[in-house]
Amino acid sequence: MKRFGCYLLILSVFVLLGADCIPAQNPLVMDQFTADPTARVFEGIMYVYPSHDIPASPGRGRANWFVMEDYHVFSSENLTDWTDHGVILTQTGVPWLQRESFDMWAPDCVTKNGKYYFYFPAGGRIGVAIADRPYGPFKPEEQPITGVRGIDPCVLIDKDGTAYLYYSLNAIFVAKLKDNMVELDSEVLRIPNLPTKGLVEGPFVFERNGIYYLTYPHEVDGAERLEYATGGSPMGPFEQKGVIMDKSESGCWTNHHSIFEYKGRWYLFYHDKDLSPDFDKNRSMKADYLFFNEDGTIRKVVPTHRGVGISSASKEIQIDRYSAVSPEGVSVAFVDPGRKQKGWKAVMTEPDAWVQYNRVDFGAGKSGAVTVNALSSTGGSIEIRIDRVDGPLAAQVEIAGNTGWKATSATLSQSPAGVHDLFVILKDTKNVEIDWIKFE
Numbered sequence: 430m431k432r433f434g435c436y437l438l439i440l441s442v443f444v445l446l447g448a449d450c451i452p453a454q455n456p457l458v459m460d461q462f463t464a465d466p467t468a469r470v471f472e473g474i475m476y477v478y479p480s481h482d483i484p485a486s487p488g489r490g491r492a493n494w495f496v497m498e499d500y501h502v503f504s505s506e507n508l509t510d511w512t513d514h515g516v517i518l519t520q521t522g523v524p525w526l527q528r529e530s531f532d533m534w535a536p537d538c539v540t541k542n543g544k545y546y547f548y549f550p551a552g553g554r555i556g557v558a559i560a561d562r563p564y565g566p567f568k569p570e571e572q573p574i575t576g577v578r579g580i581d582p583c584v585l586i587d588k589d590g591t592a593y594l595y596y597s598l599n600a601i602f603v604a605k606l607k608d609n610m611v612e613l614d615s616e617v618l619r620i621p622n623l624p625t626k627g628l629v630e631g632p633f634v635f636e637r638n639g640i641y642y643l644t645y646p647h648e649v650d651g652a653e654r655l656e657y658a659t660g661g662s663p664m665g666p667f668e669q670k671g672v673i674m675d676k677s678e679s680g681c682w683t684n685h686h687s688i689f690e691y692k693g694r695w696y697l698f699y700h701d702k703d704l705s706p707d708f709d710k711n712r713s714m715k716a717d718y719l720f721f722n723e724d725g726t727i728r729k730v731v732p733t734h735r736g737v738g739i740s741s742a743s744k745e746i747q748i749d750r751y752s753a754v755s756p757e758g759v760s761v762a763f764v765d766p767g768r769k770q771k772g773w774k775a776v777m778t779e780p781d782a783w784v785q786y787n788r789v790d791f792g793a794g795k796s797g798a799v800t801v802n803a804l805s806s807t808g809g810s811i812e813i814r815i816d817r818v819d820g821p822l823a824a825q826v827e828i829a830g831n832t833g834w835k836a837t838s839a840t841l842s843q844s845p846a847g848v849h850d851l852f853v854i855l856k857d858t859k860n861v862e863i864d865w866i867k868f869e
Contacts, residue, residue: 452510454750455736456703456713458503459770460513464712465535465581465631465685466698471545471563475691476504477511477698478538478547482711490531495710497533500549502564508691508716509738514564518549523569526551535581535631535685538563539610541592546610548582548594555582555596557611576613577604581631581685584610585663588636593663597630601645603664620665623658631685634663640725643667646684652676653684655699657727673719674730677701681709688719695719696737697730704769734761735787739848742791745802745865748853749773751784758782758855764864774804775863777811777855783818784863787850791868794846799824800838802864806830809859813866814852815845828861844868 453459457466462482469476480497483490490496499519505511520529536549540563547558547567554573560566579598584606586592592606594613601623605615620643623629627648634643641660646653655674658667677684679702686699697719705711716737720728735752749761749772758779764771775784799813808830814820826839855861 452740452744453736454738454740454747455715455717455732455734456701457511457716457736458513458714459704459772461501462704462711463501463503463714464683464700466700466714466716467535467537467583467633467687468689468691468696468698468716469538469563470689470691471540474504474506474563475508475689476502476538476563477714478502478536479700479714480533480535484711493710495534496531498529498531500533500536500547502538504564505738507738508696509740517560517565517567518547518558518569520551523551523556525554525556525570525572528552532580537583539584539586539592541586541590541610542608544610546584548584550580550582550596553578553580555579555594559611570611574611574613576617583632583634585634585636585641587663591663593634595632595634595643597632597645600629601632601643618664620667622665622667622669624656624669628653633687635688636663637690637721638725641665641667642688642727644673644686644688646686648682649676652680652682655684655686655697655730659725670726672729673697673727674699674732677732679703679706679709681712683709683712695721699732701732706769739788739790740786742789742868745867746786746789746851747772747865748784748786748851748863749775750786751775752787752850753785755779755781755783759784775853776860777809777853777863778860780855780858783852783854785818785850785852788848789851790848791845792847794844796841796844798838798840798869799826799866800836800869801826801828801866802834802836803828804831804834804862804864805860806832807859809861810856811861811863812852812854812856814854816850816852818852818854820852821845825856834864838869841868 463479466479485496530552538547545560556573558567558569579596583595604617607614644657654676658669660667681702700712702709734750813823
């Protein structure tokens with residue numbers, strides 16, 4: 430019912446790799462837990478390397494804690510349709526890891542010398558796996574990086590080709606890497622002038638317009654917010670600047686992130702506990718747009734359901750992942766509380782309550798029909814309008830009273846061309862629950 434499907438072209442390319450394609454809003458992936466997302470652009474395609482939370486079970490990890498035994502990688506060209514390339518590394522495949530530690534925390538991946546270098550923490554050390562392609566297969570080195578003990582590696586390749594390794598262990602450290610990308614080429618420096626209290630971890634470093642941004646989660650009052658410092662060189666000194674994202678309203682203890690530019694826009698990738706609201710050790714990665722002020726400071730990012738990317742009108746549009754809603758009369762709930770990975774529904778209960786869903790691509794705008802998958806014990810009437818709550822009427826859909834989900838179609842009175850915002854409006858006093866809508 431939720432977020433599965435794929436363009437035939439993409440399927441034909443990746444079927445031999447066992448890849449799955451997942452249309453998504455926030456969170457980006459619905460069929461598994463994904464945290465600590467590191468975004469990188471290789472060959473014009475966005476790749477995201479997250480950690481992989483799994484539920485603990487007898488003999489597999491510690492109960493009521495983070496349990497992570499492997500890594501997947503996901504890719505997208507439009508930030509809407511995500512391809513899962515499957516498992517690229519497991520703890521049992523690491524030659525130097527002598528035990529199943531279930532602590533494969535936040536990773537990173539960069540390219541140099543025609544190779545892809547995947548950096549991962551496990552057992553308190555940081556290892557490197559190497560591949561010819563960004564989705565593997567990755568072969569881990571026989572030994573971890575000598576002289577490094579910590580977690581959450583991040584690698585910056587500077588404009589002169591020098592590579593720097595950042596990692597954390599209740600502080601943030603940096604060292605140069607040799608050209609082979611698997612050995613240190615300098616002493617390890619503990620970066621000063623950062624918070625000394627709170628769990629400071631998960632560094633992500635990037636450069637923009639000559640400014641080096643050191644970004645990191647910082648625990649404040651029991652949960653992490655994303656902060657940053659800036660400097661004039663990869664090794665600092667860095668000066669604390671501010672907050673990128675406040676603590677999650679959900680109460681999720683951790684947040685972990687990356688920031689990257691893609692096709693002229695900047696994005697923040699992060700995680701929250703959307704699919705596991707009662708247990709914040711099973712997290713889900715998300716993405717939102719990020720903006721800079723003229724002086725190079727970062728504007729604070731407010732998390733959204735809608736996320737990023739453009740949705741195709743001809744695919745199922747999850748309006749519960751809205752960009753805005755009316756002040757009253759709309760709430761969001763799980764379609765099936767016992768199977769949260771099936772996603773959410775929009776519950777509309779007040780006349781003229783509305784949901785806005787932005788950036789929908791109608792293509793050439795040929796006339797057709799709209800289908801609404803809805804549930805209403807009494808039946809109800811909804812309008813679908815374009816660009817504004819009082820904008821052009823695209824269709825009026827009469828939802829019959831029913832006790833189960835039912836797809837109802839209506840002819841479009843007009844179909845716009847190109848990309849537009851969508852407004853779904855309840856027009857009577859009867860309650861309607863909507864799973865998705867799709868234009869034929």
